[in-house]
Amino acid sequence: MINTILNMSLLLFMIAIAISLFRVIKGPSLPDRAIALDTIGVNLISAIAIISIVLKTKAFLEAILILGILAFIGTIAFSKYIERGVIVERKSTD
Structure with a gap:
C-alpha cells in the first residue's frame, strides 16, 4: 500500500516537473521562468x-542538500539578472 502511494506520488512529481519545464520554455515573461525553475528544483528534491x-537508503540525502543549495543560488542569480540585467557587478576604476 505504501509502495503504491510512493510510486503514484513520484509519478505526480514527474508530471509537475514536465509542466514546469514547459513553463520554462514557453513562459510569457522572465519572472514566470524563474518561478518555474525554482518549482522544478523543489519538485526534483521531493522526487x-x-x-x-x-x-530504503540514505545515500541520496547529500544529493538532496546539494541540489537544494544549487537551486537556491540559481534562483537568486536569475532574479538578480531580471532585476538589474547583470549577475555580478564590477566596480569601475575610473
Whole structure:
C-alpha cells in the first residue's frame, strides 16, 4: 500500500516537473521562468527524497542538500539578472 502511494506520488512529481519545464520554455515573461525553475528544483528534491524512501537508503540525502543549495543560488542569480540585467557587478576604476 505504501509502495503504491510512493510510486503514484513520484509519478505526480514527474508530471509537475514536465509542466514546469514547459513553463520554462514557453513562459510569457522572465519572472514566470524563474518561478518555474525554482518549482522544478523543489519538485526534483521531493522526487529524490521519495526515491530514497522507496530504495530504503540514505545515500541520496547529500544529493538532496546539494541540489537544494544549487537551486537556491540559481534562483537568486536569475532574479538578480531580471532585476538589474547583470549577475555580478564590477566596480569601475575610473
